[in-house]
Amino acid sequence: MGEYSKALEYYEKSLKIREISLPPTHPYLATSYNNIGLVYSTMGEYWKALEYYEKSHKIYEKALPPTHPDLATSYNNIGQLYGKTEEYSKALPLLEKALGIWRKSLPPTHPNIKIVMNAIDRVKEKL
Missing domain, CATH: 1.25.40 (Serine Threonine Protein Phosphatase 5, Tetratricopeptide repeat)
Structure with a gap:
């Protein structure tokens, strides 16, 4: 429990794969950004979380x-x-x-x- 750095590592690996294989406005990219934001939010790193939530939101608005x-x-x-x-x-x-x-x-x-x-x-x- 509380293995946030490991969660971030896996979410970031997933994001890199999706960035290579998907168009830039694909909802799966937004999901990856959202998941990373959620981990940062849970860790109390709110401004970092906001950065990822906003990336996610911009994609969702387009897609x-x-x-x-x-x-x-x-x-x-x-x-x-x-x-x-x-x-x-x-x-x-x-x-x-x-x-x-x-x-x-x-x-x-x-x-x-x-x-x-x-x-x-x-x-x-x-x-």
Whole structure:
């Protein structure tokens, strides 16, 4: 447990393979960037995580329709990260965007909807 450097090593190897074999806007590249961002976020390296989340998000915006649940996940991840860094005014619109997409693309009882609603409530309390 907690073998973040090993996780990063494998995610980065995967990313290199995908960068060679896939077009630059392929969603699998976005997934690789997102996974690396998640590890950095878990490690508390928020600014490094943000760098990877933003790379992921740019690809998702180009490759996916605007109501795709993976795009919402991207908005959520960046919004949650801004919440962790206490940048609540940046977090709120991203979390609300994630909620809007998930409400259109997921069943109303999906756990992601409840998770982001709770995050929105926490951010609003801080504003």
